[in-house]
Amino acid sequence: MSDRILGVLGGMGPLAGAQFMLRLTLLTPAERDADHIPAVLWSDPRVPDRTRGRGVPEADPLPWLLRGIAGLAAAGCGAIAVACNTAHEWYPEMQAAAPGPVLHIVDATMEAMVRAGIPPGPVGLMGTAATLRMRLYQDRLEPRGWDCLIPPPEEMDRLVTPAIARVKANRPDAAFPPLAEAARGLVRRGARAVVLGCTEIPLAMAAGPAAEIGVPLVDSIDALALAAIAWARG
């Protein structure tokens, strides 16, 4: 039985946070309730849009993120998992305010890539336009030899961005075809794997025949859940 309580900052979007809790549970080796990890999910979908980035005073996500961190700290949580890639733009501020480690979703994803045996070379990367623009993944993956291919701007606007919005509107099935098209474009350009660097995207991929894309898809929700389980197990 674990006495380490995991804090989960979710709600960004709420489906991704709920999916994180589901995957955290299913990926935990357990035979009974008490084998599972105590956790508190702070699901606040009122956090202003992270994709607008920094410097938007009337809609700054940071105070909302810190409010969630404080709530999770008050609940007795140790480590904190933030179930939103784009929110990691504010990682330093969140870590400074947290009661323990904030598990970085890109570190967790890189660990999953190593376990999956993804070789150095070109990998596809999908995420919000903000995540790609702030180079959240590229600056960490490229020094390790993974060269990041991202969808061209036209495909971001026509395929990826609308698909992420569809997941937030509870239509992950309608988000599969455009995301699969964008992923296949990355594979045609040489990607040997595709990193799903937005917590909405794995939900869409699970709603269609994702195996047909033909390369490993690296799920940042599962990667973060596995990092959380490793933390809880100590």
Added chain:
Amino acid sequence: MSDRILGVLGGMGPLAGAQFMLRLTLLTPAERDADHIPAVLWSDPRVPDRTRGRGVPEADPLPWLLRGIAGLAAAGCGAIAVACNTAHEWYPEMQAAAPGPVLHIVDATMEAMVRAGIPPGPVGLMGTAATLRMRLYQDRLEPRGWDCLIPPPEEMDRLVTPAIARVKANRPDAAFPPLAEAARGLVRRGARAVVLGCTEIPLAMAAGPAAEIGVPLVDSIDALALAAIAWARG
């Protein structure tokens, strides 16, 4: 945008609590993050086994339930949904300690039965042996004209109780065949619907061809989620 924050007392088991959050999200009419309901899930799988009932001093669930209620109150939650049927044995104590209404899962399920047009007469009821023994459903459904048929003790021991344990051990697919067998037995005895009065059971039913059972299955997770949405929408 809702300013009502829902508290969810989960972890009993953790998969059921996570599934509640997923269904809460998917059942909420929403076009964007901010249309969803702010919620905090307190997922504490260390709560002692509810099925042993009252009067087990060394393993009394009540202090753990009240600790969760207090945590959710401190987080600013208004109403509280308890994602475990058997825990409703302690409903009066939880309601007395709560910052607002505790949404009763049986009331929510009865509302779902009315919406589904389940006529008066025999209905099947599946749940933990403790939920059936404490007549959590029977004492509320029978005055409304729904006569509850429950699985015989041999089927509880051989089918229902082990199946619930399988969901807690992350094997909902392995829980479907025994629960389907128990449900078909209730239908043969005349049940016109089967109430899934344990939050583990809908997870198992979703893992198999439940429609083949041939009568409406009333899902207490979905019913509680819909009651919570109605509260949040206010």
